Amino acid sequence: MSERxxxxxxxxxxxxxxxxxxxxxNGHPYVRAETRxxxxxxxxxxxxxxxxxxxxLSGAKSNQVALIYDNHSPYYMFQIQTGCWDACKAQGIRLxxxxxxxxxxxxxEQVRGLVMETHVDGIILSSPVTDCAPVLKMLDxxxxxxxxxxxxxxxxxxxxxxxxxxxxxxxxxxxxxxxxHRRIGFIKGHPNHMASDERLFxxxxxxxxxxxxxxxxxxxxxxxxxxxxxxxxxxLLDLPNPPTAIFASNDDMAAGVLAVAHxxxxxxxxxxxxxxxxxxxxxRTVYPPLTTIHQPMAELARTATEILVSGxxxxxxxxxxxxxxxxxxxxxxxxx
Amino acid sequence: MSERxxxxxxxxxxxxxxxxxxxxxNGHPYVRAETRxxxxxxxxxxxxxxxxxxxxLSGAKSNQVALIYDNHSPYYMFQIQTGCWDACKAQGIRLxxxxxxxxxxxxxEQVRGLVMETHVDGIILSSPVTDCAPVLKMLDxxxxxxxxxxxxxxxxxxxxxxxxxxxxxxxxxxxxxxxxHRRIGFIKGHPNHMASDERLFxxxxxxxxxxxxxxxxxxxxxxxxxxxxxxxxxxLLDLPNPPTAIFASNDDMAAGVLAVAHxxxxxxxxxxxxxxxxxxxxxRTVYPPLTTIHQPMAELARTATEILVSGxxxxxxxxxxxxxxxxxxxxxxxxx
DNA sequence: CGTTTTTATGTCAAGCGCTGTCATATGCCT
DNA sequence: AGGCATATGACAGCGCTTGACATAAAAACG
Numbered sequence: 001m002s003e004r005x006x007x008x009x010x011x012x013x014x015x016x017x018x019x020x021x022x023x024x025x026n027g028h029p030y031v032r033a034e035t036r037x038x039x040x041x042x043x044x045x046x047x048x049x050x051x052x053x054x055x056x057l058s059g060a061k062s063n064q065v066a067l068i069y070d071n072h073s074p075y076y077m078f079q080i081q082t083g084c085w086d087a088c089k090a091q092g093i094r095l096x097x098x099x100x101x102x103x104x105x106x107x108x109e110q111v112r113g114l115v116m117e118t119h120v121d122g123i124i125l126s127s128p129v130t131d132c133a134p135v136l137k138m139l140d141x142x143x144x145x146x147x148x149x150x151x152x153x154x155x156x157x158x159x160x161x162x163x164x165x166x167x168x169x170x171x172x173x174x175x176x177x178x179x180x181h182r183r184i185g186f187i188k189g190h191p192n193h194m195a196s197d198e199r200l201f202x203x204x205x206x207x208x209x210x211x212x213x214x215x216x217x218x219x220x221x222x223x224x225x226x227x228x229x230x231x232x233x234x235x236l237l238d239l240p241n242p243p244t245a246i247f248a249s250n251d252d253m254a255a256g257v258l259a260v261a262h263x264x265x266x267x268x269x270x271x272x273x274x275x276x277x278x279x280x281x282x283x284r285t286v287y288p289p290l291t292t293i294h295q296p297m298a299e300l301a302r303t304a305t306e307i308l309v310s311g312x313x314x315x316x317x318x319x320x321x322x323x324x325x326x327x328x329x330x331x332x333x334x335x336x
Numbered sequence: 337m338s339e340r341x342x343x344x345x346x347x348x349x350x351x352x353x354x355x356x357x358x359x360x361x362n363g364h365p366y367v368r369a370e371t372r373x374x375x376x377x378x379x380x381x382x383x384x385x386x387x388x389x390x391x392x393l394s395g396a397k398s399n400q401v402a403l404i405y406d407n408h409s410p411y412y413m414f415q416i417q418t419g420c421w422d423a424c425k426a427q428g429i430r431l432x433x434x435x436x437x438x439x440x441x442x443x444x445e446q447v448r449g450l451v452m453e454t455h456v457d458g459i460i461l462s463s464p465v466t467d468c469a470p471v472l473k474m475l476d477x478x479x480x481x482x483x484x485x486x487x488x489x490x491x492x493x494x495x496x497x498x499x500x501x502x503x504x505x506x507x508x509x510x511x512x513x514x515x516x517h518r519r520i521g522f523i524k525g526h527p528n529h530m531a532s533d534e535r536l537f538x539x540x541x542x543x544x545x546x547x548x549x550x551x552x553x554x555x556x557x558x559x560x561x562x563x564x565x566x567x568x569x570x571x572l573l574d575l576p577n578p579p580t581a582i583f584a585s586n587d588d589m590a591a592g593v594l595a596v597a598h599x600x601x602x603x604x605x606x607x608x609x610x611x612x613x614x615x616x617x618x619x620r621t622v623y624p625p626l627t628t629i630h631q632p633m634a635e636l637a638r639t640a641t642e643i644l645v646s647g648x649x650x651x652x653x654x655x656x657x658x659x660x661x662x663x664x665x666x667x668x669x670x671x672x
Numbered sequence: 673c674g675t676t677t678t679t680a681t682g683t684c685a686a687g688c689g690c691t692g693t694c695a696t697a698t699g700c701c702t
Numbered sequence: 703a704g705g706c707a708t709a710t711g712a713c714a715g716c717g718c719t720t721g722a723c724a725t726a727a728a729a730a731c732g
Contacts, residue, residue, distance in 0.1 A: 049448065049449055051453065051455065052389070052454055053388070053390075053392035056389035057390055057393055074413070077414060078414065079410075081433075085435055097417075112383065113385055116340065116387070117385050117386070117387065118430065119387065119389055226617065226621050252617075255621045256621075258623065259621070262624075263623075281410075282618065282621065285562050285591045286591075286622060287623070288598075
């Protein structure tokens with residue numbers, strides 16, 4: 001194994017002072033092109049890699065950021081991680097992805113541990129950690145910069161990136177209304193997620209605007225998983241006067257509704273329209289493919305990371321969503 | 337923000353020597369229970385967290401391990417990460433999850449960067465990085481311990497955990513044969529994954545044992561994604577004498593086959609049996625739910641991490657798979 | 673009971689690899 | 703000659719571990 005070489009070896013080999021190498025490493029001005037080349041050659045020859053630990057210890061930035069999450073949707077997390085990683089890679093930053101349990105009474109301490117032990121420069125919070133008070137409080141106390149992806153609550157002092165969940169739900173509901181639906185079932189998302197409320201809000205707003213009375217019986221609780229979709233879908237279809245369309249707050253639950261429909265031999269979309277939210281791969285996998293809202297998860301994560309790393313001013317950025325029409329929607333039966 | 341306290345502060349407050357605190361921190365023997373308590377109290381009061389950076393720098397283990405992967409299946413990665421994290425959490429170890437691109441000519445260097453910059457104590461390789469020569473070579477050169485999850489090739493000098501893909505595929509094929517199927521289509525997995533070959537091997541072995549001639553035309557290439565399942569499934573069903581059952585090398589491709597079947601109004605399972613592999617959530621989400629092989633991904637990852645951290649002898653551990661029967665299989669039409 | 677061991681703690685100095693502060697040395701401009 | 707931008711160096715120190723010793727109390731031994 002090649003011996004680990006340090007900055008002193010590089011300096012020696014290049015015939016310069018250690019400090020000069022350090023300057024180059026940190027992109028300081030005042031390094032002649034000629035010197036730079038000498039040093040770079042030496043670094044290459046020695047396979048030199050600066051130790052993050054040493055840099056941290058001597059007071060520099062760690063060039064590490066952490067992504068904290070507590071989300072049990074594999075696809076969502078995959079997209080979020082991917083977005084963060086892309087941004088980090090482009091900036092030469094190391095990403096530490098850290099799952100936590102927001103219901104653990106000890107979350108705050110865990111976050112403190114993460115920050116103090118790893119010396120991360122900043123933190124990206126993904127939903128629903130974005131609204132976990134102990135974490136927010138700790139981060140404030142620690143004076144660690146952070147940015148939030150799709151937060152549900154305001155926190156004026158930090159940046160965030162998000163999409164307009166209410167508007168998206170409104171768009172989707174309006175689509176259904178335009179197709180002729182009047183009885184539209186709605187399955188709520190997990191209560192931990194603020195987006196759940198937003199989506200419900202958008203659904204109601206679209207209904208209001210169209211002059212359709214809101215009917216509480218058409219709204220069911222869900223938890224963002226297939227099982228709750230099956231349960232809620234079953235309940236809605238059991239209604240004496242069942243809805244002609246069901247809007248599930250995410251694709252997984254919509255898939256659950258589809259499964260129920262299949263079992264009961266209800267033809268989707270002709271006997272029942274079903275729509276989801278998120279545009280996960282599932283939406284294109286199930287039959288029929290789901291009309292859904294494309295949530296730009298990876299872009300949100302990428303943008304959040306860029307904001308964090310750039311360290312600029314507080315920034316609240318809205319990214320656009322997209323309504324994806326597939327084959328799970330049709331006009332209700334008997335509609336002209 | 338509370339000032340960061342260091343080991344000296346703790347020692348002072350506890351009325352002991354710095355060395356004693358260090359002994360406790362590093363689990364050395366010869367620390368009285370009473371002393372331990374005093375120190376622990378002081379640490380708590382001061383919110384002390386040892387700086388990983390400082391420990392690394394002074395030659396101790398970093399208590400960090402990295403998980404390296406290049407797998408584009410969200411669910412698989414989610415399970416793997418979860419397994420690793422559980423094990424790490426239990427051991428008080430920090431996990432750095434690092435995606436790489438095994439086709440990048442620079443992978444080796446990237447891995448060197450990771451190891452040298454972060455000083456990780458060891459590495460967990462998940463498929464298909466397990467068989468990426470430049471990575472393996474670099475890790476050997478760096479003298480960094482690593483363990484492989486589901487490797488395809490041998491590397492006698494390192495530990496690994498895996499399941500018996502061939503046997504699982506054999507089991508599944510045998511199930512189909514027992515139900516009366518004789519013409520069984522097979523969709524291969526991504527060529528990057530050694531498991532793909534194993535599964536094909538198991539399929540052929542079961543066929544052989546049952547005295548059914550292997551028919552190359554019934555085997556199609558796939559890439560572990562829904563699209564290739566749709567394509568391959570379509571091809572198989574286009575055959576003049578189509579199979580009565582299709583065995584896809586993973587659930588995603590099986591879902592693709594299901595979609596094709598739906599589109600062509602082929603009733604699954606009565607007109608066509610479809611089975612998958614992996615037991616992803618998708619398997620229970622699609623209609624009908626898939627008969628599949630449960631691959632213990634999280635357990636594999638957990639075990640791998642434990643082996644790595646324990647630092648014991650080289651260890652090759654096989655974990656059991658499980659055949660999950662759901663509703664996507666029936667005897668072929670016209671079978672007594 | 674005195675002696676050897678074992679256990680438990682302390683002192684001190686060194687050093688891991690890097691960067692910050694301050695100092696120094698050019699050359700150039702006016 | 704003085705002032706300034708440019709380019710480089712010397713040195714201390716970040717927070718921790720470690721090794722070499724020193725010492726003291728408790729336990730074990732004969």
